[in-house]
Amino acid sequence: MSEPTLAPTDPRVAADDGDERHFCSTCAFSQACLSQGMDKGALLDLHMLVEHVGPLHAGECVFRAGDRFEAIAAVRAGTVKTFTIDREGREHVLGFHLAGEVIGLNAIDGESYPCSAVAVDTVMLCRFSFPKISVLAARVPGLQQQLFRLLSRDIGRAALLAGDWTADERLAAFLVGLSRRLAARGFSPDRLQLSMARTDIANYLRLAPETVSRVLKRFQDEGVLRVDRRAIELVDRSRLEALASPALRE
Amino acid sequence: MATVPILDADLLQRYDRPGPRYTSYPTAPQFTAGFGEAELRAAALASNGDPIPRRLSLYVHVPFCLSPCFYCGCNRIITRDLGRAETYLARLYREIDLTAALFDRDREVIQLHFGGGTPNFLGPTQLREIVDTLRRQFHFSDNADRDISIELDPRFIEPAAIAELAQIGFNRASLGVQDFDPAVQAAVNRIQSIEQTVAVIDACRASGFRSVNVDLIYGLPKQSAEGFARTLNTVAEMRPDRVAVYSYAHLPDLFKAQKQIEAADLPTAEAKLRLLQIAIEQLTVAGYVYIGMDHFALPDDELARAQARGSLHRNFMGYTTHADSDLVGLGVSAISHIGDSFSQNARDLAGWQGALDDGRLPVFRGMRLSDDDQLRADLIQRLMCQGEVPVHALERRYGIDFKLHFAESLHRLRPLAADGLVRMEADRIVVTSRGRLLVRNIAMCFDRYLDPATASAPPRFSRAI
Numbered sequence: 001m002s003e004p005t006l007a008p009t010d011p012r013v014a015a016d017d018g019d020e021r022h023f024c025s026t027c028a029f030s031q032a033c034l035s036q037g038m039d040k041g042a043l044l045d046l047h048m049l050v051e052h053v054g055p056l057h058a059g060e061c062v063f064r065a066g067d068r069f070e071a072i073a074a075v076r077a078g079t080v081k082t083f084t085i086d087r088e089g090r091e092h093v094l095g096f097h098l099a100g101e102v103i104g105l106n107a108i109d110g111e112s113y114p115c116s117a118v119a120v121d122t123v124m125l126c127r128f129s130f131p132k133i134s135v136l137a138a139r140v141p142g143l144q145q146q147l148f149r150l151l152s153r154d155i156g157r158a159a160l161l162a163g164d165w166t167a168d169e170r171l172a173a174f175l176v177g178l179s180r181r182l183a184a185r186g187f188s189p190d191r192l193q194l195s196m197a198r199t200d201i202a203n204y205l206r207l208a209p210e211t212v213s214r215v216l217k218r219f220q221d222e223g224v225l226r227v228d229r230r231a232i233e234l235v236d237r238s239r240l241e242a243l244a245s246p247a248l249r250e
Numbered sequence: 251m252a253t254v255p256i257l258d259a260d261l262l263q264r265y266d267r268p269g270p271r272y273t274s275y276p277t278a279p280q281f282t283a284g285f286g287e288a289e290l291r292a293a294a295l296a297s298n299g300d301p302i303p304r305r306l307s308l309y310v311h312v313p314f315c316l317s318p319c320f321y322c323g324c325n326r327i328i329t330r331d332l333g334r335a336e337t338y339l340a341r342l343y344r345e346i347d348l349t350a351a352l353f354d355r356d357r358e359v360i361q362l363h364f365g366g367g368t369p370n371f372l373g374p375t376q377l378r379e380i381v382d383t384l385r386r387q388f389h390f391s392d393n394a395d396r397d398i399s400i401e402l403d404p405r406f407i408e409p410a411a412i413a414e415l416a417q418i419g420f421n422r423a424s425l426g427v428q429d430f431d432p433a434v435q436a437a438v439n440r441i442q443s444i445e446q447t448v449a450v451i452d453a454c455r456a457s458g459f460r461s462v463n464v465d466l467i468y469g470l471p472k473q474s475a476e477g478f479a480r481t482l483n484t485v486a487e488m489r490p491d492r493v494a495v496y497s498y499a500h501l502p503d504l505f506k507a508q509k510q511i512e513a514a515d516l517p518t519a520e521a522k523l524r525l526l527q528i529a530i531e532q533l534t535v536a537g538y539v540y541i542g543m544d545h546f547a548l549p550d551d552e553l554a555r556a557q558a559r560g561s562l563h564r565n566f567m568g569y570t571t572h573a574d575s576d577l578v579g580l581g582v583s584a585i586s587h588i589g590d591s592f593s594q595n596a597r598d599l600a601g602w603q604g605a606l607d608d609g610r611l612p613v614f615r616g617m618r619l620s621d622d623d624q625l626r627a628d629l630i631q632r633l634m635c636q637g638e639v640p641v642h643a644l645e646r647r648y649g650i651d652f653k654l655h656f657a658e659s660l661h662r663l664r665p666l667a668a669d670g671l672v673r674m675e676a677d678r679i680v681v682t683s684r685g686r687l688l689v690r691n692i693a694m695c696f697d698r699y700l701d702p703a704t705a706s707a708p709p710r711f712s713r714a715i
Contacts, residue, residue: 197299210356213302220302227302228647 052076054124062103062117062125069112071129072104078123079195082115083203093204096120096196098178100185102150121195165247170205171215172243175225179234192232254534255686257527261669262687263519269690270697271543272634273566274592275627276617278585280699281594285616290586290593293618294352297576297589303354304576305391307361308384309567310342311581313599314371316406319440321428321470321498323505325583325597326367335372338581338599341606343383345580348611350387353578358391359384360575363567364400370407374414381418395552395571397422397460404446409453416457423454424463424494430484431477434470437515444484451488461491461551468525469498471515478525479532486536491551494568495529496544497522526687542634542689545569562635569635582612590619622698625650630693637686639679662695 053073056062062073062080075097082094082103094115097103107113137144165173175192183189194201202209216232219225224240226233234240270277297303311325314335318328327334362384364377372380381398390396399422400415412423427447428440435441447464454462464485468478485493500516502508517525530540538546539554545568547553556562556571563570565577566585577587582602585594593616596602605612619627625648629639641652653660667674671685672692681689694700 194301197296198301198303199299201301209354213356216301229300232301 051127051129052124053127054078054122056119056123056125058119058121060119060123062119062123063113065113065116067113069104069107069110071127072102072108073117073128074102074126075099076124076126079120080117080123080125081120081196081200082117084115091203093200095204096178096200098181098185101181105147105150108147120200163247167205167207167211167215168243169247170207171212171219172240173247174201174205175232175234176237176240176244176248179237190234190237192234194230194232254683255530255540256683257523257530257687258684259520259523259527261671261684262523262526264669265671265688265691266519267691269694269700272630272690272693273564273568274585274587275630275693275697276592276619276623276699277697278592278594281592281615281617283615285591285593285613285618287611287613289616289618290588290591290611290613291352293589293591293593298354298357303357304574305358305360305572306353306388307565307567307570307572307575307577308359308363308388309577309579309581309584310362310364310369310380310384311366311579311584311595312338312364312369312371313367313582314338315366315368315403316371317439318507318510319428320438320507320510321467322507323499323501324367327599332371335376337603339372339376339380341603342380342581344606344609345612346383346387348606348609349578349580353388353576355389357389357576358393359388360391360393360396361567361570361572362390362398365567366401368403368406369400370402370411374411374418377415377420378418397572399423401426402450404450405440405442407450409449412450412453412459413457416459421458421460422463423450423459423461424465424492425450425490426465427481427485428465428467429470429473429478430481431473433472433474434477437471437511439510448488451490463492463494464488464490466493466495466529467498468495468529469500469517469522471511473517473521473525475521475524475528479528482529482532482536486532486538489548491548492541492553493533493538493546494544495526495533495546497526540686541569542637542686543569557635560636564631564634586613586616590624592616592619621648624648625655626696626698629696633681633693633696634689637681637689640677641679642677656696659696663692666692666695 053062054076056078065084077099080097080103082097084092084094086092097117103117104113106115137147178192179189182192198209198212202212205212216225216227219240220227222239224234224236226235313325313327315322315326315328316330362381369377377400384390398419400420401424404425404427415423425447426440427442428438429435430442430444430447432441451462451464466481466485498516500508500511500513502511502513533546534540537548539549539557541547541553541557541562545553547557549555552571553562553569561571561573563573565575565587566579567577576589577585579586579595581595582599583595583597585592593613595612596605596614601614602612605614617623625644628647629644632639644650645652663672663679666672666685666688669684670682671688673680673682681692685692
């Protein structure tokens with residue numbers, strides 16, 4: 001009997017790889033570089049090494065807090081979780097990074113990574129190994145802008161957690177945020193495949209895990225969304241958007 | 251799909267070949283030793299990670315029986331030494347400790363079932379101790395539909411004990427009867443009077459049990475059409491909420507106890523078919539609804555209502571009204587279905603005890619379901635419970651092109667469609683009234699692990715009829 005071919009449930013797991021001369025389709029920087037007339041070859045000439053890393057499997061480390069900062073990385077496929085561990089040994093989830101997003105940005109001003117990054121599922125990365133990012137950014141103005149954009153987006157996301165939002169608002173903002181990020185990459189905004197565990201979502205949103213489930217169950221009962229194992233279908237996105245808007249406006 | 255199944259003798263005989271009962275897909279023979287404690291722990295951890303983790307169903311296996319029934323194919327130990335229960339329970343509590351720790355506390359238990367062997371080998375005090383221990387270690391749901399059920403051997407329980415069971419929280423019972431015909435009872439070494447049985451059913455009712463099931467078996471030695479018809483009559487008068495009519499599978503090489511049965515005493519294939527026919531006719535006339543496979547229920551029973559609503563499910567414990575839950579098996583040989591995994595505890599007492607004495611989970615084999623396994627399990631579940639395969643819904647849920655993905659299955663299904671067992675519609679495959687008794691054969695077309703050589707291989711599974 002032949003091996004059945006199962007179409008991937010989630011097209012996001014497929015990384016469309018580039019090559020020496022071409023950027024990957026999910027690359028966070030390709031637009032900025034190409035608009036400056038710089039292809040991968042040109043980057044190579046600037047001593048900027050672009051290196052494909054992976055696949056990393058769930059639980060494998062991308063970098064650890066305290067590691068010497070040598071590179072930022074763009075996620076090509078899968079999801080990466082960033083977190084810190086406090087003095088009591090408690091984990092604090094800082095964020096989840098999807099295909100097309102960049103990790104390690106918050107290390108740019110220092111010598112070492114201030115947080116750890118771990119693969120949530122099977123992850124493919126692009127490492128941009130360059131000690132002197134500012135030198136490169138100066139030569140590629142578009143890259144600088146892109147970096148600023150990415151940095152400010154990172155800060156904006158952190159604000160979601162700082163506010164005094166209810167559990168409903170936090171969860172709605174989380175789902176709407178994910179949905180928008182997926183939509184920006186051309187995926188359906190209404191079907192989310194959550195690769196991260198409930199405890200990680202709860203930790204990130206500063207909620208108890210059972211609260212995450214309770215709110216989702218209520219959303220489901222109210223017809224706002226449907227949950228099927230790790231898949232969430234947003235049935236009434238405008239309801240969620242309305243709930244999320246105070247938290248997302250910040 | 252609350253139609254009466256049509257029994258077509260010619261068809262049934264042609265399709266009578268060994269096949270799985272699909273209480274799981276893939277079936278137990280696919281489990282491997284490569285799936286051990288670490289894999290089980292990982293599966294439980296992942297199951298806790300769902301945004302809304304599934305609720306839990308608990309199964310406790312009590313392997314002991316006071317007396318051997320010759321037809322039995324279950325994992326059991328015959329003993330009159332009641333003291334063996336205590337050593338067993340000591341290990342069981344250890345297993346409960348280890349297992350409960352795997353699951354997040356907010357995951358509610360909606361179903362607890364005791365099977366065997368003979369669960370009432372244990373006295374009410376012991377059963378209470380187990381239920382109390384489980385209640386301490388797991389979070390039992392307060393929902394009205396939370397069930398605590400037990401298989402009872404009416405020969406070994408006093409009506410007074412039933413009231414105690416109700417106090418503990420038991421609300422469903424399943425009684426073994428098989429056949430009231432004295433000749434059959436002698437041939438299978440299970441002498442059980444109608445009075446004993448009625449007394450237990452009455453006690454269940456008086457104690458407020460939500461439902462009572464009676465198990466019958468057709469195809470037993472010395473069974474006759476007249477005798478079985480009388481049994482069915484008697485059972486219908488007792489008015490149990492559910493009746494299961496199982497097919498006896500004579501596999502003496504696999505099940506030692508069956509060696510005591512004279513093959514010459516077994517009904518012929520034709521006679522066996524007649525027994526099934528009698529069962530369907532009499533139960534239908536008596537007002538029972540056919541649920542599927544070997545199960546019947548009164549129209550107002552939850553099982554029949556769930557079937558009408560399309561919310562029927564099936565797991566290792568048979569048909570159930572409880573939607574997808576993770577199944578946690580406790581005790582020797584118990585099977586679990588946690589997240590994307592199946593696993594089974596050691597089948598021998600020594601292996602099970604040894605693992606627990608070493609502080610290990612007693613799992614000895616299992617498997618992780620691939621995406622394809624999950625898709626086929628879902629499909630077979632829908633066949634068994636809803637009597638149809640919703641093609642578009644499956645395509646959407648699993649991101650497949652149904653025709654492409656199941657090209658081989660659809661090819662295997664063609665003769666069954668020609669025989670009128672299934673009807674191919676634009677966006678669904680429907681089991682017909684003629685196909686209902688042969689739903690196992692239909693499901694087998696979608697079983698990736700059955701190659702066409704199965705028919706000639708020695709039977710590992712019971713026959714379809």
